[in-house]
Amino acid sequence: xxYLEFEKPLAEIEGKAEELRAMARADEGMDVTxxxxxxxxxAKAMLVDLYKKLTPWQKCQVARHPDRPHCKDYIxxxxxxxxxxxxxxxFADDHAVMGGLARxxxxxxxxxxxxxxxxxxxxxxxxFGMARPEGYRKAIRLMDLADRFNLxxxxxxxxPGAYPGKGAEERGQSEAxxxxxxxxxxxxxxxxxxxxxxxxxxxxxxxxxxxxxxMLEHSIYSVIxxxxxxxxxxxxxxxxxxxxxxxxxTAQDLSKLGVIDRIVSEPVGGAQRDRATTIAxxxxxxxxxxxxxxxxxxxxxVKERRSKFLQIGQTGLAA
Amino acid sequence: MNWISNYVRPRINSIFSRREVPENLWTKCPxxxxxxxxxxxxxxxxxxxxxxxxxxxxxxxxxxxxxxGGAFAEVEVPAPVVDPLQFRDQKRYPDRMKAAQKGSxxxxxxxxAQGEMGRTPVVAAAQDFxxxxxxxxxxxxNAIIAAAQRAVEAKAPLILFSAAGGARMQExxxxxxxxxxxxxxxxxxxxAGLPYIVVLTHPTTGGVTASYAMLGDVHIAExxxxxxxxxxRVIEQTIREKLPEGFQRAEYLLxxxxxxxxxxxxxxxxxxITITRMLLGLSPAIKGDLPPPKPEQAEDGPQGTEEAPAEExxxxxxxxxx
Ligand SMILES: [Zn+2]
Numbered sequence: 001x002x003y004l005e006f007e008k009p010l011a012e013i014e015g016k017a018e019e020l021r022a023m024a025r026a027d028e029g030m031d032v033t034x035x036x037x038x039x040x041x042x043a044k045a046m047l048v049d050l051y052k053k054l055t056p057w058q059k060c061q062v063a064r065h066p067d068r069p070h071c072k073d074y075i076x077x078x079x080x081x082x083x084x085x086x087x088x089x090x091f092a093d094d095h096a097v098m099g100g101l102a103r104x105x106x107x108x109x110x111x112x113x114x115x116x117x118x119x120x121x122x123x124x125x126x127x128f129g130m131a132r133p134e135g136y137r138k139a140i141r142l143m144d145l146a147d148r149f150n151l152x153x154x155x156x157x158x159x160p161g162a163y164p165g166k167g168a169e170e171r172g173q174s175e176a177x178x179x180x181x182x183x184x185x186x187x188x189x190x191x192x193x194x195x196x197x198x199x200x201x202x203x204x205x206x207x208x209x210x211x212x213x214x215m216l217e218h219s220i221y222s223v224i225x226x227x228x229x230x231x232x233x234x235x236x237x238x239x240x241x242x243x244x245x246x247x248x249x250t251a252q253d254l255s256k257l258g259v260i261d262r263i264v265s266e267p268v269g270g271a272q273r274d275r276a277t278t279i280a281x282x283x284x285x286x287x288x289x290x291x292x293x294x295x296x297x298x299x300x301x302v303k304e305r306r307s308k309f310l311q312i313g314q315t316g317l318a319a
Numbered sequence: 320m321n322w323i324s325n326y327v328r329p330r331i332n333s334i335f336s337r338r339e340v341p342e343n344l345w346t347k348c349p350x351x352x353x354x355x356x357x358x359x360x361x362x363x364x365x366x367x368x369x370x371x372x373x374x375x376x377x378x379x380x381x382x383x384x385x386x387x388g389g390a391f392a393e394v395e396v397p398a399p400v401v402d403p404l405q406f407r408d409q410k411r412y413p414d415r416m417k418a419a420q421k422g423s424x425x426x427x428x429x430x431x432a433q434g435e436m437g438r439t440p441v442v443a444a445a446q447d448f449x450x451x452x453x454x455x456x457x458x459x460x461n462a463i464i465a466a467a468q469r470a471v472e473a474k475a476p477l478i479l480f481s482a483a484g485g486a487r488m489q490e491x492x493x494x495x496x497x498x499x500x501x502x503x504x505x506x507x508x509x510x511a512g513l514p515y516i517v518v519l520t521h522p523t524t525g526g527v528t529a530s531y532a533m534l535g536d537v538h539i540a541e542x543x544x545x546x547x548x549x550x551x552r553v554i555e556q557t558i559r560e561k562l563p564e565g566f567q568r569a570e571y572l573l574x575x576x577x578x579x580x581x582x583x584x585x586x587x588x589x590x591x592i593t594i595t596r597m598l599l600g601l602s603p604a605i606k607g608d609l610p611p612p613k614p615e616q617a618e619d620g621p622q623g624t625e626e627a628p629a630e631e632x633x634x635x636x637x638x639x640x641x
Binding site for chain 2: 162169174178181205209221224229233234243246247306314315317
């Protein structure tokens with residue numbers, strides 16, 4: 001278990017309980033059952049308590065938790081016949097973006113998502129989920145394919161943001177993101193987007209300009225990272241807690257602002273503590289939303305998507 | 320007797336006190352260091368007369384130079400909710416806004432206008448970098464949507480001058496949502512078959528570049544404008560190496576296929592007229608400065624926004640010998 005900074009008191013109690021059990025295993029005469037169970041109870045109550053009132057900055061940490069299920073985990077668990085389709089037909093295949101044909105239930109769909117990787121090797125391979133222009137252009141190509149063959153598109157958003165690199169800039173990072181956002185607004189098929197971890201700025205918008213946008217309970221979606229915002233507005237990157245508050249980047253605030261359509265609950269203690277349940281909840285939500293959108297005509301899907309975004313923000317927090 | 324201190328200076332003061340006196344009569348070119356007299360600089364559209372460095376120009380000044388006879392009608396922009404997130408950093412967002420409004424005399428970071436350019440009806444929108452870095456929030460989004468809607472109504476092309484540090488952080492996620500919102504505006508123009516021309520000016524960065532600024536039918540940039548998604552400092556921190564000379568400048572982007580043209584400000588108007596008229600299938604335009612359109616010619620009757628020219632003070636400061 002990777003404990004987050006704010007979970008330290010919990011780590012201590014769970015550690016004590018573990019220690020007791022280990023001692024009992026070494027010494028058969030020792031009975032720690034009651035004492036360990038007491039600690040377990042205490043830990044459980046503490047976990048419920050901690051996660052009931054996560055601050056925005058704590059949510060950022062949960063959203064970035066290394067043990068949180070990532071795009072690849074969702075694709076493997078929720079979809080069948082996943083057939084990756086690679087490349088932007090221009091320069092390269094971006095491994096920060098997964099994408100291809102797959103079935104959600106019986107329905108063939110195109111699935112696209114940012115993949116962060118789960119260990120040093122895969123994180124480097126996936127560029128920590130930060131796509132280059134090729135990633136957005138691959139997504140554009142796949143959305144075109146979906147549009148031509150009338151397949152719904154599901155996107156899974158989990159990125160710190162688009163990659164800030166020399167090559168990425170030279171090859172038109174801005175243009176690629178702009179075109180991907182534009183493509184999202186053009187396709188005549190259902191487009192559903194789930195923010196499963198970090199929705200980092202333009203890199204997220206390029207996939208999440210969807211008919212329905214859902215967010216996991218402890219995921220975040222923001223115009224800038226709290227650290228980046230703090231260093232610009234507070235001139236001090238250490239003010240990320242204040243920035244996280246001010247930015248209103250939690251699923252709960254985004255729902256209040258009318259930016260997202262639904263929040264998917266996470267198990268107590270966050271997605272990282274029960275990956276299977278989290279993935280299943282997301283799957284159920286996607287299927288429900290897809291069933292609803294499937295009945296709509298191509299024209300309606302495009303029109304509704306556009307008017308939905310035009311309406312966003314008209315009322316502020318009073319929404 | 321010193322005529323400067325005893326005669327001319329009081330005269331200058333008395334002349335200027337009756338007029339709006341610019342704070343600084345002289346501007347130092349940040350590129351070559353030449354001191355430029357404000358009138359000379361204004362006449363040259365804020366381009367250094369010595370080294371051609373393009374300095375910032377306000378949307379209003381730009382429109383005066385762009386539209387025939389400097390006449391244009393402002394297009395109304397629906398006002399968004401004030402401080403939608405109740406954002407607090409070291410200053411309150413409404414206080415930052417008030418300071419920006421006071422400093423610029425404008426409502427927000429974008430001005431939208433309708434008028435004629437070479438007798439071609441156009442809608443133009445220009446971003447104001449001096450207003451909170453031109454940052455894109457709900458107002459800028461609303462302005463671009465209003466501009467596109469007006470262009471569609473008038474069957475006119477939209478010319479957009481971009482200039483921004485990026486998204487308005489104080490509007491958080493709502494500023495990010497201007498990326499899809501403004502893209503919807505671009506789609507309106509495309510579906511109506513109307514030209515959408517983007518003029519990228521210094522600087523155009525972040526979410527602005529990654530949305531409406533990179534979706535034009537034609538992309539023209541002003542010389543040496545910084546145009547990027549991630550800024551040079553962010554990239555240097557990431558890759559830990561020095562970036563090449565001219566990286567992310569207009570000419571560099573032209574070389575890398577992201578722009579159609581890099582055009583000096585003094586030639587911009589003629590070029591925009593030429594391009595839009597060809598895209599619209601119209602005959603070649605009459606070149607040169609044109610008077611404002613006659614009221615009956617203009618749709619919605621653009622109102623003259625230029626004040627009557629004030630008396631020229633030059634004669635008054637001619638040295639006079641005692
Ligand atoms: Zn100069």
